[in-house]
Amino acid sequence: MAIIIVLVILVVLVVIALVQTIQVIQQASAAIVERFGRYTRTLNAGLNIVVPFIDRIRNRIDLREQVVPFPPQPVITQDNLVVNIDTVIYYQVTDARAATYEVSNYIQAIEQLTVTTLRNIIGGMDLERTLTSREEINAALRGVLDEATGKWGIRVNRVELKAIEPPTSIQDSMEKQMRADRDKRAAILQAEGVRQSEILQAEGAKQSEILRAEGDAKAAALRAEGEAQAIRTVFEAIHAGDADQKLLAYQYMQMLPKIAEGDANKLWIVPSELGDALKGIGGTLGKYAGGPNGGNGGADPSGGASPLTKPPAPREQPRIE
Numbered sequence: 001m002a003i004i005i006v007l008v009i010l011v012v013l014v015v016i017a018l019v020q021t022i023q024v025i026q027q028a029s030a031a032i033v034e035r036f037g038r039y040t041r042t043l044n045a046g047l048n049i050v051v052p053f054i055d056r057i058r059n060r061i062d063l064r065e066q067v068v069p070f071p072p073q074p075v076i077t078q079d080n081l082v083v084n085i086d087t088v089i090y091y092q093v094t095d096a097r098a099a100t101y102e103v104s105n106y107i108q109a110i111e112q113l114t115v116t117t118l119r120n121i122i123g124g125m126d127l128e129r130t131l132t133s134r135e136e137i138n139a140a141l142r143g144v145l146d147e148a149t150g151k152w153g154i155r156v157n158r159v160e161l162k163a164i165e166p167p168t169s170i171q172d173s174m175e176k177q178m179r180a181d182r183d184k185r186a187a188i189l190q191a192e193g194v195r196q197s198e199i200l201q202a203e204g205a206k207q208s209e210i211l212r213a214e215g216d217a218k219a220a221a222l223r224a225e226g227e228a229q230a231i232r233t234v235f236e237a238i239h240a241g242d243a244d245q246k247l248l249a250y251q252y253m254q255m256l257p258k259i260a261e262g263d264a265n266k267l268w269i270v271p272s273e274l275g276d277a278l279k280g281i282g283g284t285l286g287k288y289a290g291g292p293n294g295g296n297g298g299a300d301p302s303g304g305a306s307p308l309t310k311p312p313a314p315r316e317q318p319r320i321e
Contacts, residue, residue, distance in 0.1 A: 086162035095153025
């Protein structure tokens with residue numbers, strides 16, 4: 001019975017030794033091995049053999065990039081305003097041994113270093129610059145953290161300011177200012193729109209007047225050309241028909257009622273030949289409307305021969321005035 005108990009104890013010890021001897025490290029991880037409390041080596045990913053009961057795994061460290069958000073921290077700006085700033089740190093452990101032995105708690109150390117560095121940076125800026133200089137703050141903060149955490153075996157890849165919250169009173173003032181700026185821009189845009197509309201309307205009216213004037217000028221020119229052509233045609237027809245003064249006077253007398261139709265016709269143009277033509281017409285009418293002897297060819301009623309009449313003047317070409 002004692003032998004069985006001893007064998008069972010030996011089997012248990014062997015199993016425990018095997019478990020402690022064979023160490024499997026996950027990918028992107030590392031383990032720190034100590035022998036009698038002293039650092040011996042770093043175990044990388046895969047199957048590793050250690051001495052049981054002598055070597056001990058102290059710490060397993062994740063080598064992947066980590067994201068750590070820090071709670072809002074009150075920071076005083078250069079113009080004595082308190083703002084709450086949330087930060088997010090992206091870091092990665094590059095040396096498992098340094099991260100284990102160079103600092104007791106690297107997460108807490110990074111947080112405190114971030115807070116102090118952030119207060120130093122924001123303390124040299126006013127509120128307006130703080131709100132508009134996120135990239136500048138991120139770059140300055142990352143440079144300080146990366147330099148300080150390098151000896152800890154940690155690389156800070158990125159620092160982001162998650163939120164910057166000014167006091168409530170300042171937020172109200174900023175909202176009013178932004179609303180006033182928006183109203184101002186809206187009024188300016190509206191005025192510019194009205195101005196452009198009026199300019200376009202004026203340009204359209206100008207073009208319309210120009211086109212209308214050009215049309216009137218062309219119409220007047222065509223009308224004058226037509227009238228001139230009509231006058232030339234009438235003049236040529238008169239010359240071709242060899243009209244005498246009596247015919248012209250008769251035509252003019254027919255046109256007198258039409259000339260007098262308009263109220264604005266205050267001035268009439270009477271040709272110089274009209275008087276002679278009317279005298280000729282009057283003489284002819286008197287000749288045919290004479291007494292009983294009118295059919296004797298104009299003989300004197302006393303039976304004598306009719307007096308010699310003045311030969312007609314040579315016919316002149318009509319003039320149009």
